[in-house]
Amino acid sequence: MNKVMSNKFIIGLYVIPALLLIMILIYIPIVLTGYYGLMKWDGIGQMTFIGLDNYTKLLSDQQFWKSTLHSFLLALFSALSLVGYLAVSLVLAAKIKGANLLRKIYLIPMLLSSVAIAQLWLKIYHPSNGLLNSFLISIGIDNPPAWLAEPHLVLGAIFVPIIWQYAGFYILIYYAALKNIPDSVIEAAKIDGASPWQIAYKIKLPLIAGVIKVTIVLAIVGSLKYFDLIYVMTGGGPNGASEVIASYMYKQAFASYNFGYGSAIGFALLLFCLLVTLLIRKLTATDEEIQY
Template sequence: MDKVMSNKKIIALYVIPSLLLVVTLIYIPIVMTGYYGLMEWDGVGKMSFIGLNHYAELLQDKLFWESVKHSFLLAVFSAISLLLYLAVSLVLSAPIRGTNFFRKVYLIPMLLSSVAIAQLWLKIFHPTSGVLNLMLSSLGVEQPPEWLSDTSIVLYAIFVPILWQYAGFYILIYYAALKNVPASLIESARIDGAGPLRLAMSIRIPLIAEVFKVTVVLAVVGSLKYFDLIYVMTGGGPNGASEVMASYMYRKAFRGYDFGYASAIAFFLLVICLVMTWLIRRATAAKDDIQYS
């Protein structure tokens, strides 16, 4: 095996197909998106070069910056929700009766498509026959809110199914990481008199810090480019109150037939995601990694 892996031709034989696939499916589309952002194009006719005009227009587009604000709000909520997912994972990883059942329950949203989840929550948020408003009415609320029609609350209402959709994914990641913490460390801490809170804060959480950093990047970047559930539930409405960058890009491309401007938005979104990833990794960089055997 060492002789085979030291042969540069064999290494190239293994690497080149994957490299071609990555270049074709990832890097070339990125370059083409940046190129289309320099063009005036309706997606069908002839393209005309306009330079950085689309990017200059982005800087003055109030609707676009509203969508940027909404995307960052979702990213903040997603990052904060990770603490809740971590707390749930700590409970599920403890030797408590019944946790096996709840581990399966939390995975149910992962098995559903975004369209199915959107349809489910559309029924829940329905102003007259929805479960949520029926419960509020039974509690004495005379005029329950119209969750998806009120511009002041629609954005926060739609965050709920989004965070619910990915709860099982992050809980599963944290649960797997916590199960890899050596039992000997836990037993030693218990012998020394550490309680559940002390075990969590001093042993469990510090030892999965790297996993937590990865999930922060996943949650923030995923939120910045989120699209499908918002598009199905509200389409970015009402009056752009739930518009995010990806839905605004889609609307410009496939409703306004301005593929050049939509490409500029897509490229700008890519840059924002790269910058946020770099900032998060810099902010969470640790000088010394905790190691255990």
């Protein structure tokens, strides 16, 4: 076996299929997206080369920058929600009664499709007979708001089901990381007189710092690319108040048949994700990783 694995030709045979798959699924589509962004094209007919016109158009497109702001607000909201997920995971990992049941309950939203979740929350937000407004009326609020129809409320209303949808995913990641910490480390801290708060803040969190960094990247980059639930619930409305980069890209490419401009938006989204990832890695970089 060692003789086979030391043969560079054999190693190349093992690596080439994976490289081809990565090229076909990732790198070639990225290059084509950037290329189509240089064209004026309706997605079907003849392409016309227009250079950087689509990209320069982005700089003066107010709706694009409005959508970008909404995407970054969602990313910020998602990153802040990780604090709550981590707190829940710390409680569950502390071997409280009913932790197994609660863990299964938190995972339920992950089993539902985004379309099903969107339909569920559309019923909750229904202005006349929705669950939320029915509750508000029952406590004496006569004219509850139309959550998905008012521009100043719709963005926050959309964020809630998105955060709810992915709660179980991040709680499960944190829970698994916390349970992987050796019991001997925690017991030693207790013998030294550390309080539960000190154990959580000074021992558990540093030991899972690498996992926390990964979840920050996943939450922020995933939020920047988010599309499906927003599109089903509001379609980016009213009047673009809940539009995000991905939904605006979809409308330009497939609703307005401006495929070249939609590709330019998609390529800009890719650059945003890369820049944010590099920035997060720079801000969270440490000289050494804690090993246990």
